[in-house]
Amino acid sequence: xxxxxxxxxxxxxxxxxxxxxxxxxxxxxxxxxxxxxxxxxxxxxxxxxxxxxxxxxxxxxxxxxxxxxxxxxxxxxxxxxxxxxxxxxxxxxxxxxxxxxxxxxxxxxxxxxxxxxxxxxxxxxxxxxxxxxxxxxxxxxxxxxxxxxxxxxxxxxxxxxxxxxxxxxxxxxxxxxxxxxxxxxxxxxxxxxxxxxxxxxxxxxxxxxxxxxxxxxxxxxxxxxxxxxxx
Amino acid sequence: xxxxxxxxxxxxxxxxxxxxxxxxxxxxxxxxxxxxxxxxxxxxxxxxxxxxxxxxxxxxxxxxxxxxxxxxxxxxxxxxxxxxxxxxxxxxxxxxxxxxxxxxxxxxxxx
Ligand code: SF4
Ligand code: SF4
Ligand code: FES
Numbered sequence: 016x017x018x019x020x021x022x023x024x025x026x027x028x029x030x031x032x033x034x035x036x037x038x039x040x041x042x043x044x045x046x047x048x049x050x051x052x053x054x055x056x057x058x059x060x061x062x063x064x065x066x067x068x069x070x071x072x073x074x075x076x077x078x079x080x081x082x083x084x085x086x087x088x089x090x091x092x093x094x095x096x097x098x099x100x101x102x103x104x105x106x107x108x109x110x111x112x113x114x115x116x117x118x119x120x121x122x123x124x125x126x127x128x129x130x131x132x133x134x135x136x137x138x139x140x141x142x143x144x145x146x147x148x149x150x151x152x153x154x155x156x157x158x159x160x161x162x163x164x165x166x167x168x169x170x171x172x173x174x175x176x177x178x179x180x181x182x183x184x185x186x187x188x189x190x191x192x193x194x195x196x197x198x199x200x201x202x203x204x205x206x207x208x209x210x211x212x213x214x215x216x217x218x219x220x221x222x223x224x225x226x227x228x229x230x231x232x233x234x235x236x237x238x239x240x241x242x243x244x245x246x
Numbered sequence: 247x248x249x250x251x252x253x254x255x256x257x258x259x260x261x262x263x264x265x266x267x268x269x270x271x272x273x274x275x276x277x278x279x280x281x282x283x284x285x286x287x288x289x290x291x292x293x294x295x296x297x298x299x300x301x302x303x304x305x306x307x308x309x310x311x312x313x314x315x316x317x318x319x320x321x322x323x324x325x326x327x328x329x330x331x332x333x334x335x336x337x338x339x340x341x342x343x344x345x346x347x348x349x350x351x352x353x354x355x356x357x
Binding site: 169172173205206207208209211212213215238241242245 | 252253254255256257258318319322323324
């Protein structure tokens, strides 16, 4: 099969180009990442991020035939005869398939991704009932791969001001946490024209999440919380 | 800068005005289908009724608010330079206000 990969070396190229590779999958190779790593074995200038190779670390998110996904859990069979691989759209490219995620993580940090409770520290742990814990299902599983945020047109236009789907999913993860006491400040922070309300419910985020999470639903829930508080 | 129409409030205003406009449009289509005015004078006296006037004026307020939130959203996404925004936002706001005033002076004196 044919694989075209976006190549860009800031020290040599003034702009990126696509490079074509011919490669036949071998029987032991099931996932796209296997092929890319074999190509890298033959041409070690080819640069990408990967670590766990099983869809838990979130480091090998790339754009595969126009759609963001994790190379390590994308079956070769699903690709057909040709695969076009590009770095995540909307993020600055550092080299080949590696993008700069600084802005993405800034947005993540901005929603305070930790439990806030100004009360005294409990002796052992902050307890939570099984029911309250269940409300975090579908939220805590996010691996911050950025597949969603990088497919979100609202984030492309305002990456510095719109939190983006991944950050907002996490914002809701802490709003929904029974141990968190910072609800008011969290909601205040999101109630302006940009941080949450740039979302137009385009739903690319939910469509593309490789962990089958639904950032757009979390965003809807935050809107509901804001509405309930206002009415 | 925090404007009055921001965040949740802008979002709610857009939904609520959308619902009003939907009902408004359906009502007028139905009116024209089932009780179509036969000539200009009937149409005029119909439009001059107090409650119809109110309906139409409220419809225009809804339309203008809806347009403002929507157009501002588009400008916040696509008009990046602050200088261009400083021109575009007042221009659009001014045009919408002008339309509103024009409606007011046209409809209010009807009798
Ligand atoms: S929500 Fe899904 S796509 Fe977005 S960062 Fe988390 S795991 Fe990745
Ligand atoms: S639903 Fe919102 S956050 Fe998700 S892709 Fe669309 S605009 Fe972006
Ligand atoms: S390598 Fe870890 S998610 Fe793909």
